[in-house]
Structure formats: C-alpha cells, structure tokens
Amino acid sequence: MLGATTSANASIADARLLTSAHGAIVEYNPQQARERVRFSIAHEVAHMLFPDWADEVRNRGGTPSSDDWQLEMLCNIAASEFVMPIGSLPQGLTTASIEELMRERRRYDVSAEAFLIRFARVTDEPVSVFFASPLDNPETGRVYRIDYVVGSPLAPRAAAQGIVLPPTSAAYSCTAIGHTDHAVENWFTGADARIEFVGISGYPGARYPRVAGLVRHTSIDQAKTPIRYVHGDVTKPIGDGVKIICQLVNDRAIKWGGGIAKRFARLHPAAEEAFSQAVMPVPTRDRLGKVIIVDLDAGVRLASIVAQEGFGASLFPRIRYRALQQGLAEVAAAALNAGAGVHMPKIGSGSAGGDWGVVEEIVEDELVRKGVQVTVYDLPPRRQQLDLFGG
Numbered sequence: 001m002l003g004a005t006t007s008a009n010a011s012i013a014d015a016r017l018l019t020s021a022h023g024a025i026v027e028y029n030p031q032q033a034r035e036r037v038r039f040s041i042a043h044e045v046a047h048m049l050f051p052d053w054a055d056e057v058r059n060r061g062g063t064p065s066s067d068d069w070q071l072e073m074l075c076n077i078a079a080s081e082f083v084m085p086i087g088s089l090p091q092g093l094t095t096a097s098i099e100e101l102m103r104e105r106r107r108y109d110v111s112a113e114a115f116l117i118r119f120a121r122v123t124d125e126p127v128s129v130f131f132a133s134p135l136d137n138p139e140t141g142r143v144y145r146i147d148y149v150v151g152s153p154l155a156p157r158a159a160a161q162g163i164v165l166p167p168t169s170a171a172y173s174c175t176a177i178g179h180t181d182h183a184v185e186n187w188f189t190g191a192d193a194r195i196e197f198v199g200i201s202g203y204p205g206a207r208y209p210r211v212a213g214l215v216r217h218t219s220i221d222q223a224k225t226p227i228r229y230v231h232g233d234v235t236k237p238i239g240d241g242v243k244i245i246c247q248l249v250n251d252r253a254i255k256w257g258g259g260i261a262k263r264f265a266r267l268h269p270a271a272e273e274a275f276s277q278a279v280m281p282v283p284t285r286d287r288l289g290k291v292i293i294v295d296l297d298a299g300v301r302l303a304s305i306v307a308q309e310g311f312g313a314s315l316f317p318r319i320r321y322r323a324l325q326q327g328l329a330e331v332a333a334a335a336l337n338a339g340a341g342v343h344m345p346k347i348g349s350g351s352a353g354g355d356w357g358v359v360e361e362i363v364e365d366e367l368v369r370k371g372v373q374v375t376v377y378d379l380p381p382r383r384q385q386l387d388l389f390g391g
Contacts, residue, residue: 002024002048004023004024004025004026004045005022006027006041007025007026007027007028008028008029008030009027009029010029010031012027014032014036015027015028015040015041017044017048019054024054026041028041028044033201034109035105036111038109038110038111039079040079042078042080043079045082046074046075046076046078046079047075073147073148076147076148077148080114080117083111084110084114084115084117084118086358086362086365087355087358088108088118089108089118089119089121089122093119094123094124094125097196098180098182098196098198098214102178102180102198111200112198112200112201112212113131116150117150120150120155121150123152124153124154124226125152126152126154126156126220127152127155127216128150128155128158128160128214128215129214130147130149130150130188130212130213131146131149131200131210131212132144132146132210132211132212132213133147133203134202134209134210143165144169144211145162145163146162146165153224153368154220154221154224154225155215155217156217156220158189158215160189163188166185166187169183169187169197170182170183170185171195171197173197174197174198175208177199177202177209179198179199180197180199181196181197182196188213188215191218192218193215193216193217194216195213195215195216196213196214196216197211197212198214199211200212221371223371225373225374226368227360227368227374227375227376228374230375230378231377231378231379234260234343234344234345234377235260235263235264237300237375238375239341241340242300242338243299243300243301243340243342244293244301244303244331244340244341244342244343245296245343246302246303246328246331246347247260247261247264247303247304247344247345247347248307248324248347248352249261249306249308250308250309250311250352251308252311253306253311254276254279255272257311258351259350259351260345264302267296271295271302274295275304278292279306287306288306288307288309289306289323289326289327290305290306291327291331291334293331293334301334303334305324305328305331307320307321307323307327307352308348308351311351317352317355318353319354319359321354324347324359328362328366328367329366331366332367335372341372341373341374342367342373342374342375343374343376344376344377345376346378363376
C-alpha cells in the first residue's frame, strides 16, 4: 500500500528504511529471530507514516538521540499495532505470570514488546506495562530509563516515562533476553506493587537487553469502572442518573429497522422521526462514523452510531470498526459532558457480523479509559423445556 519493498541484508544489525529512485526499501537482517524481524519491519513501515521519513536513513535498533527517541517510541507502538492489532489477543490471560505470557506469545509469532502492549490493552486487571532501556552512567554504571508506558483500561494514571529505575530494582537481574525476575517495589507510583520483569531485545551494540516490566496495581483508578454485564432489557436501562443508550445502525437507514432498533421505534416514534430528520440530509457516503443522539425520556437519550455498511445477506461482516470507534469517541464526549452512563446491547455482534471481542476492546479504549461507566445488556437465558419424547 505504501509502495515499499523489503530486502534481506545480513550486514545490518536489525532493520533500516532507505529511499531509492523506485521508492522505499526496508532492509532487514534475516538472521534475527523471526518475531524480531517482523517487529523491526513493522517499525520501519511506521516511519513511513510521517511525511519526513525520507529525510534521513532510519535505523531500527540504533540508540535514539535526544532529538528522535520520541519518534522511535511512537514507531514501536505503531509496530505493535501492525503485528498484533486490536482483537488479536483473547481475554483469559488476566492472572498469567510474566513467564506464562512469554510462553503464550510464541504462539502468535510476535515480539515480547508487541505482545505485552496488547495484553495491557485487553486485560481487565489494573496493570501497567513499561519498557526501559539501559544507559551508561559514568558514576553508577548501568541504569535503566523508562521509554514509555501502556496502561490497562483500569490502571491508575502513572507519569513514569523518563523515570530512572532505582539500583535496587529487580530489573537489573534481567541480564539476558528472556530472563525474568519479580519483586514488590514502590518507585513506580509511590505505593507497593508487584512488578514482574523480563529482558527483551536491546539495541545493537548494547551490552545488556532492554527490560519490560509488568506492574500489577493493588487498586484501580477511582474514576474508572469495568464494563458491567447484566441480563435485562436495554430499552429499560437500570440505575440512576442520566443515561445514553447506544445502538448501531447502517448507512442506508433513515428509519430504525429490525431487532432492538425496531423496538425503540415502536416505543418512541417521535425519537425515530427526529433521527430521520437528522440523517436524511447527510449523503450516504458520508454517514459512516456519524452519531445521531435523540431524546427518549427525561434523562435518557439514544445514540445511533452509523457503523454498518449496507444491510442484508453478505459474504463478509458489514460492521466497520473504524466508524464504530469514531462514533464511540463522540458518545464518550457527550457522556462526560452530561455526567451520563452509557448503556448498550452487544452492538455490532448481531446482523452486522462483528466480533464482540473486538468491539469490547474498542468500548474499553473509547469509554472505560475515559472514565465513562458502561453497562452491557444480554437477554436472560431462555427456559429449557423438558423433552418428554426425546431419545
């Protein structure tokens, strides 16, 4: 898509991005571990997202200078999204130790860095993951400085970037790639927390690897709550206070169609008419990602997110996750402005053909991380009828 080509070059340490008369060339060292090659190539591709990428040779793995280390960190985060995008890691690893996580990541053929970033994105526990690089200190010798931090949706805020780890930290035990250690330490947020460390690939020429740390916080950010799952009727949201109900609609809809939307239309015909008046002036090609919010009852509003392309039978899912993400960001702003909680069914996972695991992660990113309370409704399980004539 970017017009780049790749070329193996065993004489370079890791990977680099070059420009030529024929476009961009990503050179990589094929003798590195497979997952590291993939991450390094993705890192160089990330550089191409910036307009000045051709101004100088970019060397993945070179020690970042004071001028470009932030760019290198951004490209690391982008690389992790390329090789392990949203929805690629299932739930269920919440309590896994760092050793178990490192074994699990081999199944995905990705770097430790990419895997731990995605783990922090999906876990429902309050954890932070940080990545630190070794630096030479003339007075004390080797020290580690935190490059960047990724927190889980419920993790307390921590301004840890740039912190130099104390010399007593167990991080200094990880003197080789894959080596681990654990300790209860209090330098990260000022409160005791269990931190699990692992050595990860370092920069070429460095004597020691970089270190990743998994911080398991003992408390969650008080402004955040996990998604609450209930059995009930989303058309009759529970709890007190102002409420915004979310539903997903397709880009051809000028009325509310089937399923839950049809029930809203029957219960609130004036709200459906308000939706129609708002959506009809918008050209179909411009509707994806739009949100139309109408009043239902006192203190209850309905947000229709246009995140489905077309309707009816299809060989491929009709949901458009980017449009959903854009719409939920707008819902979050409205909820925070009104002090409202957000209520929804498992949007996108019905006729739109979406995967709830992916949608859930988007909801956590766009709503939970911002401190919006979210309630998700499932219908109560049906009663099982006694089969008197079954075999």
